[in-house]
Amino acid sequence: MSDPTDNHREPNATTPPEADGSRSSDEADEFTVTPYAVSGEVNYDKLVARFGAAELTDEQITRFPDHPLLRRRTFYAGRDVDDYLAAAGAGDPHAVVTGRGPSGPMHLGHVLPLYLAKRFQRETGATVYVPLSDDEKFLAKEQSFASIGEHTRENLRDILAVGFDPARTRIVIDTADADVLYPIAVRLAKHLTPATVEAVYGEQDTVGLQFYPAVQATHLLLPQLVAGRQPTLVPIAVDQDPHVRVCRDVAAKEALPVRKPGALLGRFLPSLAGPGKMSSSGDAPSIELTDDPETVAETIHTHAYTGGRPTLEDHREKGGDPTVDVPFQYLRYFFEPDDDELERIAAAYRAGDLLSGDLKDLAIERITDFLAAHQRRRNALDELATELEPYRLTDEERRRALDSAGVPSVVGV
Ligand code: TRP
Numbered sequence: 001m002s003d004p005t006d007n008h009r010e011p012n013a014t015t016p017p018e019a020d021g022s023r024s025s026d027e028a029d030e031f032t033v034t035p036y037a038v039s040g041e042v043n044y045d046k047l048v049a050r051f052g053a054a055e056l057t058d059e060q061i062t063r064f065p066d067h068p069l070l071r072r073r074t075f076y077a078g079r080d081v082d083d084y085l086a087a088a089g090a091g092d093p094h095a096v097v098t099g100r101g102p103s104g105p106m107h108l109g110h111v112l113p114l115y116l117a118k119r120f121q122r123e124t125g126a127t128v129y130v131p132l133s134d135d136e137k138f139l140a141k142e143q144s145f146a147s148i149g150e151h152t153r154e155n156l157r158d159i160l161a162v163g164f165d166p167a168r169t170r171i172v173i174d175t176a177d178a179d180v181l182y183p184i185a186v187r188l189a190k191h192l193t194p195a196t197v198e199a200v201y202g203e204q205d206t207v208g209l210q211f212y213p214a215v216q217a218t219h220l221l222l223p224q225l226v227a228g229r230q231p232t233l234v235p236i237a238v239d240q241d242p243h244v245r246v247c248r249d250v251a252a253k254e255a256l257p258v259r260k261p262g263a264l265l266g267r268f269l270p271s272l273a274g275p276g277k278m279s280s281s282g283d284a285p286s287i288e289l290t291d292d293p294e295t296v297a298e299t300i301h302t303h304a305y306t307g308g309r310p311t312l313e314d315h316r317e318k319g320g321d322p323t324v325d326v327p328f329q330y331l332r333y334f335f336e337p338d339d340d341e342l343e344r345i346a347a348a349y350r351a352g353d354l355l356s357g358d359l360k361d362l363a364i365e366r367i368t369d370f371l372a373a374h375q376r377r378r379n380a381l382d383e384l385a386t387e388l389e390p391y392r393l394t395d396e397e398r399r400r401a402l403d404s405a406g407v408p409s410v411v412g413v
Contacts, residue, residue, distance in 0.1 A: 033239050034201050036140065036209075044238070044267055048077045051241050053265055060085060065123035068337050069116050069266070075235060079244065080262030084231040088124040093230040095127040095223035096120055097261065099216070100159065102152040103137040107286035108367070109269035111374070112334055113235045114162045120233075121168055127227065128169045130159055131219035135174040139208040145175075153384055158289050161378035166390035170397070172222070174215060180398045181218050183407040184225065189214035191253045192246065200242045217247035224258040225401040226393070235264040257404050270329050274305035290375065293368045300327060300364050307349070308356030319352040320359075327356075327363035335366035 031040030033047060048055055055077050056070075063085045064070050087094040096117045100110065120126040134152045138145055152173060159171060174181055189211060197210050204210045220243070223232055234244055241263060248260040273284030285299055307325030309315035322328040328349065336342045345362070348354035381387050393401070402409050 034242055035239055036201060036204075038239050038268075042238075042268070044076060047238055048265070051238070051245070051265075053077045053079050053241065053263065054081075056081065063089065065119050067116055067119050068332075068334060069112060071339070072332055073267075074112075074269075074333050075116070075264050075266040077238075077265040078233075078263050079248075080231070080260065081233070081264065083259070084233040084262050087231045088120070088126065091125070093127070093227060094124070095129060095227075095230055095232040097129045097131065097220050097223065097232060097234050098236070099129075099131040099133060099219055100155055101133045101137045101140075102148060102155040103141045103143065104151055105288045105290065106155050106158045107288050108330075108334075109286070111158065111162065111289060112269065113237075113266065114159060115334075116235055118162050118164055121165060125168065126233075127223055128164055129219065129223050130164075130169065130171045131216075131222070132156070132159075132171070132173045133212070133216065133219075135215060136209075136212045139206060139212060156384060156388060157378050157381055158374075160381055160387050160391075161289075161374050163377055164391070169391055170222075170226075170393055171388060171391040172219070172393065177393065179409075180393060180401050181215060181222075183402060183409075184218045184221070184405045185211070185214040187405055187407050188217045188221075188247075188250045188254060192217075192250055196246065196249070200246055213243060213246045214250070216243040217250055220244065220247045220261040221251060221256065221258050221405075222401060225256070225404045226397045227400075228404075229257055229259055231259060232261040233264050234261055235266065237268055238265045239268075241265055256406075269333060270305075270326055272299065272303045272305065272326055274326065275324060287367060287371075289371065289378075291371065293364075293372075296368050296371065297364045300360050300367075304360055304363075306356035306359070308359075309352075312355070315355060316352045319350045320354070320356060322346045322349050325349070325356070325359060327359045330363050331366060335363065335370060 031042050032038065033042060045055075056073070056075070060081050061070050069075050084094055098113045098117045100106070114130070117126070117128045121128050132152055132155065134148050137143070138148045141148075156171070172181065192214055194210060197204065197213055201213070220232065220234055224230055236244070244261060244263045251258055251260050271284045272286070284303055287296055287299055291299070304326045305324070306327065307321030307323065309318055309320065328346065331345065332342060336345070345354065345359070349359060399409065
């Protein structure tokens with residue numbers, strides 16, 4: 001996910017290529033959401049309308065593999081979700097693309113879509129592609145390639161620790177898999193104009209960042225270029241939707257043997273400091289995937305915003321507010337899968353029986369358990385190159401992708 005605090009660029013328009021582009025006057029002000037800038041109070045309903053996506057229906061949610069992130073509408077909107085669900089339901093080929101911009105250590109908010117993708121893979125056999133955009137982060141952040149490379153290697157360990165099935169999962173790294181990604185990105189870039197890039201992302205500082213959308217569009221089409229036309233779903237936080245829109249646009253223009261990728265759009269995991277987006281580099285610290293239990297406890301105790309009352313008597317009498325309480329929201333997003341139990345916790349908090357400290361302890365316990373399992377798998381990994389090997393594109397897959405993009409390798413792969 002991009003960094004919401006990195007909003008030095010002020011996009012001057014959010015007109016997507018697919019929407020009619022007219023923003024009604026009552027929403028001219030308040031908030032901006034692009035991959036490189038999130039500011040203001042995000043109104044998720046208006047955003048769906050602005051981006052031209054559609055709210056998920058109850059019926060769609062029941063057709064997805066059961067998961068709290070969907071059931072509780074953290075992922076709340078999408079594009080072409082029905083095509084994906086039909087293929088998944090019929091056992092036809094279908095793919096999920098969920099990437100990572102390796103600009104720092106991964107925190108809880110980054111890993112949730114990966115665990116969701118793993119659930120999809122396990123339940124309906126989805127092929128999962130995980131691209132790492134080290135080029136994008138080199139361009140967007142003040143970091144050397146060496147530093148981005150170090151984050152890429154650490155992030156890869158976290159991605160491998162999720163436990164995807166290597167037979168159905170491909171991990172690509174922009175700079176390391178440039179042999180296949182670059183020619184396809186060039187093909188897509190041919191009809192991607194600076195005007196479109198500016199309309200969708202705002203003004204970019206460098207031509208590198210202006211080109212990058214062609215690379216991310218390549219990520220989203222890759223499963224189909226490798227394995228044939230199939231519904232592809234991209235579960236992402238809403239700030240990444242512009243990439244999907246651009247990809248859909250160029251895919252249609254280029255007459256490639258692909259369907260437009262669909263999207264599953266998610267809300268931001270709240271920052272520990274309160275409602276808003278979890279950030280790696282903002283003021284509030286994040287819970288990193290490598291944090292030990294003491295660090296998790298310390299971070300939550302010190303920084304988590306609560307919906308509790310200022311005094312104990314007040315709280316006992318008037319009760320707390322789970323809707324703004326960050327520890328409660330973490331349980332709701334991911335860490336308390338049982339709906340009845342979650343409701344019991346919310347009720348006890350509202351009644352003043354459960355204190356903010358109790359809720360923090362509960363969240364700490366659940367998050368610590370989750371991280372312990374993740375870290376066990378992470379620590380059990382062998383050398384990175386060895387572990388990564390079964391997840392890399394084979395020569396045959398590289399050749400097929402290039403051929404179906406109409407850019408066959410000039411010297412053979
Ligand atoms: N651009 C994304 C980010 O900044 C990372 C990313 C690269 C991605 N390729 C992707 C996300 C494909 C989803 C799908 O976090």
